[in-house]
Amino acid sequence: xxxLLVVLLIAALPLRAEEIVADMSQDRISISTNFDGSxxxxxxxxxxxxxxxxxQQLAIIVTVTGPRxxxxxxxxxxxxxxWVNTDSVEVSGVPSFYAVASSVPLADALSPEEDALWxxxxxxxxxxxxxxxxxxxxxxxxxxxxxxxxxxxxxGSAEAAVQVRDSxxxxxxxxxxxxxxxxxxxxxxxxxxxxxxxxxYGTSIYxxxxxxxxxxxxxxxxxxxxxxxxxxxxxxxxxxxxxxxFRVFKA
Amino acid sequence: MQIxxxxxxxxxxxxxxxxxxxxxxxxxxxxxxxxxFLMTPLLFMIGIPPAVAVATEANQxxxxxxxxxxxxxxxxxxxxxxxxxxxxxxxVGAALGVQVFAILRELGQVDLLVKLCYVLFLxxxxxxxxxxxxxAIRKSRSAGPAxxxxxxxxxxxxxxxxKMKFRTSGLYISVxxxxxxxxxxxxxxxxxxxxxxFxxxxAMIYLLGMPTKVVVGTSLFQIxxxxxxxxxxxxxxxxxxxxxxxxLLLVGGVVGAQIGTRIGVKMKAESLRILLAIMVLAVCGKxxxxxxLQPAELYSIGTAGGHG
Numbered sequence: 143x144x145x146l147l148v149v150l151l152i153a154a155l156p157l158r159a160e161e162i163v164a165d166m167s168q169d170r171i172s173i174s175t176n177f178d179g180s181x182x183x184x185x186x187x188x189x190x191x192x193x194x195x196x197x198q199q200l201a202i203i204v205t206v207t208g209p210r211x212x213x214x215x216x217x218x219x220x221x222x223x224x225w226v227n228t229d230s231v232e233v234s235g236v237p238s239f240y241a242v243a244s245s246v247p248l249a250d251a252l253s254p255e256e257d258a259l260w261x262x263x264x265x266x267x268x269x270x271x272x273x274x275x276x277x278x279x280x281x282x283x284x285x286x287x288x289x290x291x292x293x294x295x296x297x298g299s300a301e302a303a304v305q306v307r308d309s310x311x312x313x314x315x316x317x318x319x320x321x322x323x324x325x326x327x328x329x330x331x332x333x334x335x336x337x338x339x340x341x342x343y344g345t346s347i348y349x350x351x352x353x354x355x356x357x358x359x360x361x362x363x364x365x366x367x368x369x370x371x372x373x374x375x376x377x378x379x380x381x382x383x384x385x386x387x388f389r390v391f392k393a
Numbered sequence: 394m395q396i397x398x399x400x401x402x403x404x405x406x407x408x409x410x411x412x413x414x415x416x417x418x419x420x421x422x423x424x425x426x427x428x429x430f431l432m433t434p435l436l437f438m439i440g441i442p443p444a445v446a447v448a449t450e451a452n453q454x455x456x457x458x459x460x461x462x463x464x465x466x467x468x469x470x471x472x473x474x475x476x477x478x479x480x481x482x483x484x485v486g487a488a489l490g491v492q493v494f495a496i497l498r499e500l501g502q503v504d505l506l507v508k509l510c511y512v513l514f515l516x517x518x519x520x521x522x523x524x525x526x527x528x529a530i531r532k533s534r535s536a537g538p539a540x541x542x543x544x545x546x547x548x549x550x551x552x553x554x555x556k557m558k559f560r561t562s563g564l565y566i567s568v569x570x571x572x573x574x575x576x577x578x579x580x581x582x583x584x585x586x587x588x589x590x591f592x593x594x595x596a597m598i599y600l601l602g603m604p605t606k607v608v609v610g611t612s613l614f615q616i617x618x619x620x621x622x623x624x625x626x627x628x629x630x631x632x633x634x635x636x637x638x639x640x641l642l643l644v645g646g647v648v649g650a651q652i653g654t655r656i657g658v659k660m661k662a663e664s665l666r667i668l669l670a671i672m673v674l675a676v677c678g679k680x681x682x683x684x685x686l687q688p689a690e691l692y693s694i695g696t697a698g699g700h701g
Contacts, residue, residue: 175637178395178404210493214695216501224509224684227501285690296668320397320404342448351399358399365692370628373452373636374509374621380640381456 154361157366161189164331169345171318172352179320182206182347186312187320188333194309195335201244201251202304203332204314206347208239209325213279231283233268240267242304243314253337260334264288264297295319301339322349345359398458402637407641409439417486420650421457423657424669429454429587434511434676443504444636446629447494449584452639454588455622458613465610472561472607476614478568479575479593483619485581491626494584498585498631501695504686510585512681518591519673526666533663538695561574562603562611570601583623588616596654 163304164186171180177253177305184204194200212234242262244251259268265288269279291297296319318327327347331338351359362369395406413435421428429450436446465471497503553567574596578589593612597603603611636692657665 157432173397175397176395179399214501216693217694218691219694220690224505225686225688225691226505231503264589285694286690287694290690290692290694320395321402323402324468354399356398360638362400362634366629366632367625369636370625373628373634373639374455374624375455376454376636377639377643378459381643381647382460384644385651386461388648388651 151223158191158335159192159195160335160340162331162333163187164338164340164343164345166329166345166347169324169347170347171347172375173322173324173350173355174353175355176318177324177355180318182316182318183313183329184316184329185311186331186343187311188309190310198335199246199250199337200306200309201246201334201337202306202312202314203242203244203248203251203254203262203334204304205243205267205317205330205332206241206318207237207240207267207326207328207330208349209237209323209327210235211238211323212236215287217283217286231280233279233283233287236268236287237297238265238325238333239318239327240291241297241316241318242267242299244299244301245304245306245312248299248341249299251334251337252332252339256337256339260342262301264292268297319351324350396641398441398445398635398638400511401441401634401638403440403442405439405441409640410638411645413439414644414645415643415649415652418457418646419653419656420649420654420669421646421649422655423552423660424653424665426669427454427458427588428639428646429674430511430515430591433507433586439562441638442633443496443507444498444631444633445508445638447584448624448631448633448658449635449638449642450586451582451620451623452634452636453642453646454586454665455624456639457618457650458588458617458620459668460647462610462613464619465613468610469561470546470607470616471610472559472603473614474557474610475559475562475571475601475603476562477597478557478571479611479615480618482575482577483579483582483615484622486576486581487583487623487626488579489576490504490580491630492582493580493624494627495630507585508680508684512675512677512684513582514585515673515680519670520597522666523670523674524579526663526670530534530663530667531663558581559603562601562607563671564602566601571663575619578615579623582616582619583626588620589610590616594682595676685694 165182167183206285212232213236214230214232216227216230218225221228242248242264248263257263257266265284268284268288287296304312306312327346327349329347394407395404397404417428417432418437420431433450437443462471494503497506553569555568556565557568558565574593578593581587581589590612594608597608597612598605625632637639657693
């Protein structure tokens, strides 16, 4: 909500010194049988109607946020000598994927106040959609959530991954892993001057299973009984067929 | 070649899956075991979600047991009557097992349950098998007289009601023990993603006193229906059967089994058994260490309610 207001506010400003013009190499990703992750190239330019302001550091930040979902974070503890999941915390609105790339280290590119408002660094982005007044998540669990997802390559921040040429042209490559959740991946580009956001640009990438993957997934969830029968039938046919072929070779 | 598995929602190398199927197939051909108890933990290790691994293994076992049972039917080494009785227990057990599985999944304890079951059963069976084959080797070395055949003693089993005649096995016993054996194996099939032959075969020989030649065919007969039932239940309640994964494992498995059978013929029965025992204990040890040692990462993330 706050985000939307801010976007509207900025959009309503009549005279902007600098504006982002951007595009992506693709706005649609198809998960097919041989899908093994994807790289998207985000590129653009800073449009100016007056000379560049002197002495203010320019930075470009690119974020890609996967569909938000509800997750359970569990902690193991020793019980009777073995390690067992004991405590757990449910967290809603957690991005299934989050990547942030910037042209200079994030701490320099963004002031803490702007970060709190826009939710750009990973910890901020993860909790960005928590409704007002909900109790804060236990810090241990939140940092564990980010750590585990970062280790799994689902969350990542890459400093200096955005290339800027002549303070005008910029480009960034974001790698999307193979185990993507289907849905809309919001892509945002921020232009900052001395840590303050001057302009932002938002678009989205649509990720979808296609072809056989789509068909199998849909069948399994919409017609589970039929799907079960079909799995059995295919497996029996494949097993029987493979041994039949083997017998022919042997004979 | 990476392949994206539609239900597991991970991308895995197709040759790795074919290879795993083949490897476990070779072992199952060599030792005459189903191989589910090896395949399921291996699938955990390559990053397939446990729920998908267990459900898909059930599907694969149906198929790999199918051609086996056909051969036994041809040789008339299936006690159908006993098979049906075991099956009644098995179906009830599988239904129970899938329910337990679903509840524990919500509680986040599925991994623990599956792993504990594996450690317990693999440990006991591997240990027994190891000791027995050591004894057998020692006996064959000392080359004493053949051990006298043990006549089955009259036990509490003979005192139970509801007796039934099983002509193929030459038995007249109560249906209660086979139903219970079936039930137990059914629960295991649903929770561990195994056929349960490694429990059922000893139980049939030592507990029910069935002749060895009908044991394998009859257990395969029961396993096919129970795992098929478990597959259907997993598919309809948890949506975790991945048919692409099943087919890849299966194709590798069938080819591997043929190779394994040929290797098995050339090896001595005792050394085969001791090898199998060592392997079972190794898998058991690996899983036990996972539970006993402090994990590097104490936290894990699961999806609320739905998958995972």
